[in-house]
Amino acid sequence: MFDMQTWFVLCIFFATVFVIIWRPFGVNESVPAAAGAVVLFVAGVVPLQDVYYIAATVSGAAVTILSTIIMSIVMESVGFFRWAAFNLAKKANGSGLALFWYTNLLCFLMTMFFNNDGSILIATPIIIQTLTILNLKSHQKIPYLLSGVLVATGSSAPIGVSNLANLIALNIVNLDLNQYIAMMFVPSMLGIGAMLIVLFLYFKRSIPRRIPLLTQASITQMTVYYSNRTMRERYHPLAVEKHEVQEIDWNMFRVCLTLVVLIRISFFALAPLHISTEWPALAGAVLLIAVRWYYKRIGPYDVLKRTPWHILVFAFGMYVVVYGLYNTGMTSFIVEAFKAPIAESHWAAVFIPGLLLTVMSNLCNNLPSVMIGTISITEMQLASPTLQVAYLANVIGSDIGALLLPIGTLASLLWMFILRENKIPFTFGQYVKAALVAVPVGLVVSLFGLYVWTKWLFF
Numbered sequence: 080m081f082d083m084q085t086w087f088v089l090c091i092f093f094a095t096v097f098v099i100i101w102r103p104f105g106v107n108e109s110v111p112a113a114a115g116a117v118v119l120f121v122a123g124v125v126p127l128q129d130v131y132y133i134a135a136t137v138s139g140a141a142v143t144i145l146s147t148i149i150m151s152i153v154m155e156s157v158g159f160f161r162w163a164a165f166n167l168a169k170k171a172n173g174s175g176l177a178l179f180w181y182t183n184l185l186c187f188l189m190t191m192f193f194n195n196d197g198s199i200l201i202a203t204p205i206i207i208q209t210l211t212i213l214n215l216k217s218h219q220k221i222p223y224l225l226s227g228v229l230v231a232t233g234s235s236a237p238i239g240v241s242n243l244a245n246l247i248a249l250n251i252v253n254l255d256l257n258q259y260i261a262m263m264f265v266p267s268m269l270g271i272g273a274m275l276i277v278l279f280l281y282f283k284r285s286i287p288r289r290i291p292l293l294t295q296a297s298i299t300q301m302t303v304y305y306s307n308r309t310m311r312e313r314y315h316p317l318a319v320e321k322h323e324v325q326e327i328d329w330n331m332f333r334v335c336l337t338l339v340v341l342i343r344i345s346f347f348a349l350a351p352l353h354i355s356t357e358w359p360a361l362a363g364a365v366l367l368i369a370v371r372w373y374y375k376r377i378g379p380y381d382v383l384k385r386t387p388w389h390i391l392v393f394a395f396g397m398y399v400v401v402y403g404l405y406n407t408g409m410t411s412f413i414v415e416a417f418k419a420p421i422a423e424s425h426w427a428a429v430f431i432p433g434l435l436l437t438v439m440s441n442l443c444n445n446l447p448s449v450m451i452g453t454i455s456i457t458e459m460q461l462a463s464p465t466l467q468v469a470y471l472a473n474v475i476g477s478d479i480g481a482l483l484l485p486i487g488t489l490a491s492l493l494w495m496f497i498l499r500e501n502k503i504p505f506t507f508g509q510y511v512k513a514a515l516v517a518v519p520v521g522l523v524v525s526l527f528g529l530y531v532w533t534k535w536l537f538f
Contacts, residue, residue, distance in 0.1 A: 085407045088124055091115050095400050096443045100486050109389035112396030119403040133398045139357045140246030141394045144194055146360035151193045152382050153367040157335055158327040164205045175287035182223045183275055186231035192343060195235040195242055199490045203497050213290050217504050222282035225513055228494040229482050230275055236267035236478040240346055240356055243394055244446045245474055248453040252470040255350040263471050266532050270479055270525025277517040331374035338366055401450040413455040421469055428465050429530040433472035437480025441487045449477035468533045480522045483514050
């Protein structure tokens, strides 16, 4: 039986997760995370020395994500995302089927170059407005939007810098980005590809064969905005102000795009030198702001205003809450139950963490789940290759398996909120029905791919 302190920590944990998912009165997710952290600190469950350790673990990852979001804000302001979305739509050349693949390519690339939350926050309203201009009916928009959210969110798995939870956990298991991508890229890409193929087959009858051609006139008339200003300001830190699409400064556009590519490459090029990702990310953010100022004389005020600084508080607070579970021994039952099979079998080292994190993520969100999973496997005293494989299986479960239910990730919850605000009819059941068909395929293919790929690498 649990003692009183354990029950107390459990109550704080579930209350925190519940408020984060429910978000009553539009409360920012950092508020319940911070409140839960403060309660556990004051109660002495997480002492000061643990707080210092958590700050060191979380800060680099959070700064990297914030810097990436700053870069995405600058790129949005120079017209990059509108250019990408509408050019992909034009390449569809009147084919609804081609538009399906191009839309998902856009979502995938935006997550790879920025992060999963940024991809949802920026791509979803652009896709909605693009589909609206094409005069598609509400039910015809769903295949593009639903496949887009699943691909955008799942695409944070192939590389370690597109998801806050992935970056935090990388430090714990002593993996650098190059090791991560060498072990993870192929298996997760196989899973994402399999999931997308299943989604295409699932939606094939709903996708219009022919769509209106997207003309340059309709592009220039495009207005990118949310219908509810309060929602934009409260829930969408990356949202643009209501404006007509402006002419793109192509010189600045090319310079900024080149910088983003070079910065992304630098994450991996500098990894062997043990240079943390936050340093090139910060340098890149400053450079992009400077380039925009040079070309357009636009200062950093909009970036400072729109950057979601609360991510620092959210990541830190959530980790403190999870660490409270660890300090009260709540992770010990995972260690005791699964240490032996994971240590003895490569198959178990892949499938047990992957499936366990899938269940946990869909019950209480993927960020706390991947933290609990990662802390648990580090307590199992596994050999280094087995530890790293189990961690990567955790990531697959929390990035791909978590997509079974909308509550599995904050990105999918925000996506559903954006659809409601844009008055696109869509239900929880519609999401689950499609996800239950496609996500298990992507999950199993990814885990099996990880098993085969890492067995070939390590054993």
